[in-house]
Amino acid sequence: MRGKKIATLNQAIREALPEIQKAVEAYPQVDIRMRAIKFSNNAAWHVGPDPVPLNDFVWPELETSGLTATAKAIKLLTEELSIDRMPRRGLPPVCILISDGFCTDPQEEYDAAIAELGKIPWGIKAVRLAIAIGDESDYNAPELIKFTNQESVGLIRAHSPEELVAYIKWASVSASVASSRGRSRSIGSGEDISNVALDSPPQMITSNTDLF
Template identity: 40%
Template sequence: MANRPVHFIWLLDCSYSMLGEKIGQLNYAIREAIPEMRSVAHDNPAAQLLLRTITFSTFARWHHKDPVPVDDFTWQDVQPDGATNLGDALTLVAGELRTPPMPERALKPVIALVSDGAPTDDWRAGLRAIEATPWGKKAVRVAIAIGADADRSVLQEFLGNPELRPLDANSPKQLAAAIRWVSTAAVKAASAPVAGSNDVTAKAAAPYAPPVLDDDDDEDVVW
């Protein structure tokens, strides 16, 4: 198990509806979560945590294309524009979940999807592409719904497990808490080896079942 990679891929909605407070808070939350990800990685010496980012709006594109060890990773702010082509982004992820480019010996990858709206393309085709890959079936999938307009049914289907739920982030404080939880708990779940592929879902569900994030009565901004 020495030094097996854990590929962590942020999948970020950068559509125009994220303009303003949401995109600013998303950038801040991920930047602040990186040190905590490093701490989790250091507590799991058998796992090498590698980070990447895909953004999706009218087009899906790599924001950080090459896998970067968490100790060397520097966050670069994302900017909003355009539509919400989630399907293109999922297809882009699927291309990275085959072997190669994924190594034969690795720990479960993490796909962290963050969105504040509804897809504007054939997102189910992209999801089918992920599920058609061996690593896509094994992946730890987590999702954050930003604000009231996020299509939670899409995020629920992305999770692929009826026992799990997307994390609700309806304010800056909730988004920061959700990003912090995804950055740590999901990595811990992915770093835990499983005996066989058939029991991945059962063994992974309990460690990373999302918490309920309490509303803050003093929160000024509600999305």
């Protein structure tokens, strides 16, 4: 990801932060913390691995080039969602995968990463969304859909800078608020945490002259 796409992504995340802060003000008992994984030839923490309180979170300029190691990024996420690394009492985490390319890891590695994420308790209960950037020929839609667990939302497709900004804001704010409304329980105690369901993302009308 480079050029207009990466510049728009950086802008969108920075614009989303104050909107998330404002949206969750109604839930003062909820302590939202954030972190981010970047991936190209490999996967690494962009912010983290220690989660940062929402009010202290700052988005560093993201620059990427090279391959699209999506499987490695999902593996890294899964490691951090393990029971021993997550709070014993907490709300479902929100996980948003943003990509503009085909996974360059072997297919079996990608499928294994998705399977492992779908087996662990916090992976099952997480709000998992995927945003695809660009033309449909730029990415593997079925591959990205495997990451998601929101049937009413499906794969969010951003064809333009305007759509990408709107969808990142919607996904960040809506998922955070929906999770905050839930009841905090301990996965380690064996209690169930109801899955969080979201409404469909906003409908966008994009000019054909402003596409990625």
